[in-house]
Amino acid sequence: MPHGTVKSPTFMDLALREAVAAGERGEVPIGAVIVKGTTIVGAAGNRTREFNDPTAHAEILAIREACGNLKQERLDSCDLYVTLEPCTMCAAAISFARIRRLYFAADDPKGGAVVSGVRFYAGRTCHHVPDVYAGIGEAEAARLLRSFFAERRG
Amino acid sequence: MPHGTVKSPTFMDLALREAVAAGERGEVPIGAVIVKGTTIVGAAGNRTREFNDPTAHAEILAIREACGNLKQERLDSCDLYVTLEPCTMCAAAISFARIRRLYFAADDPKGGAVVSGVRFYAGRTCHHVPDVYAGIGEAEAARLLRSFFAERRG
Numbered sequence: 001m002p003h004g005t006v007k008s009p010t011f012m013d014l015a016l017r018e019a020v021a022a023g024e025r026g027e028v029p030i031g032a033v034i035v036k037g038t039t040i041v042g043a044a045g046n047r048t049r050e051f052n053d054p055t056a057h058a059e060i061l062a063i064r065e066a067c068g069n070l071k072q073e074r075l076d077s078c079d080l081y082v083t084l085e086p087c088t089m090c091a092a093a094i095s096f097a098r099i100r101r102l103y104f105a106a107d108d109p110k111g112g113a114v115v116s117g118v119r120f121y122a123g124r125t126c127h128h129v130p131d132v133y134a135g136i137g138e139a140e141a142a143r144l145l146r147s148f149f150a151e152r153r154g
Numbered sequence: 155m156p157h158g159t160v161k162s163p164t165f166m167d168l169a170l171r172e173a174v175a176a177g178e179r180g181e182v183p184i185g186a187v188i189v190k191g192t193t194i195v196g197a198a199g200n201r202t203r204e205f206n207d208p209t210a211h212a213e214i215l216a217i218r219e220a221c222g223n224l225k226q227e228r229l230d231s232c233d234l235y236v237t238l239e240p241c242t243m244c245a246a247a248i249s250f251a252r253i254r255r256l257y258f259a260a261d262d263p264k265g266g267a268v269v270s271g272v273r274f275y276a277g278r279t280c281h282h283v284p285d286v287y288a289g290i291g292e293a294e295a296a297r298l299l300r301s302f303f304a305e306r307r308g
Binding site for chain 1: 221222227242243252267270271278
């Protein structure tokens with residue numbers, strides 16, 4: 001058997017897996033992973049339907065999980081990977097949690113709040129701004145969302 | 155004994171009681187109540203410290219409680235009373251929950267997102283706008299917050 005190059009999944013790959021799993025549960029396919037150093041401290045997909053909870057976005061669930069695991073209210077040295085540009089609620093929650101770096105895949109012109117909409121991190125009422133990195137895994141994240149909504153319309 | 159006029163508490167009075175209770179637990183004294191008709195379906199004060207959860211604002215906890223009680227993701231015919239202008243996270247959550255009317259007491263120029271800051275409900279990425287009523291119980295709500303922060307500085 002030839003030696004292959006087995007690429008280990010990136011953190012965004014893992015967020016995409018959470019998104020796929022969310023879609024398989026009938027939720028909008030968005031996933032998030034929170035990392036401290038090289039350790040995953042929170043990972044979630046959307047569960048708004050399952051939980052009957054409009055706040056149960058992937059990022060909020062991952063933040064709550066990470067804070068619970070680390071037993072702290074602030075995630076200063078943690079980075080968050082999410083497959084879609086965070087909405088207004090999640091962008092603010094990410095700031096409140098003092099997340100260090102935010103990596104997101106696809107932009108969301110309709111509901112995003114980082115490079116779209118209220119651009120929360122650029123405003124006066126935002127008191128902690130994460131470093132933002134956009135576009136990693138964008139094609140896959142966008143494809144997932146498109147096929148989910150196409151199927152629902154179909 | 156003379157007949158007195160016993161005024162029953164308003165829903166904002168009940169939100170203020172939640173705020174007082176939060177302050178007594180060492181949390182920032184903010185409280186929220188969600189009402190459907192004349193029935194309280196959710197009531198909470200801040201618990202960010204107790205829960206080690208930066209998303210555990212009064213409004214978020216009340217929304218989650220109300221959705222849990224009503225077993226639905228949307229609170230279409232429900233009204234929310236909160237003692238401080240909602241922050242960016244909570245303003246968005248209130249919109250996602252399809253809250254009908256939002257009553258808030260004191261403005262929050264530093265962190266609010268309704269009449270302050272990003273003014274979320276006025277933007278293009280807000281897809282449900284509640285009716286907003288500001289100022290009811292303002293003096294009491296502001297006094298609570300001032301004395302809480304004065305004590306902490308003292």
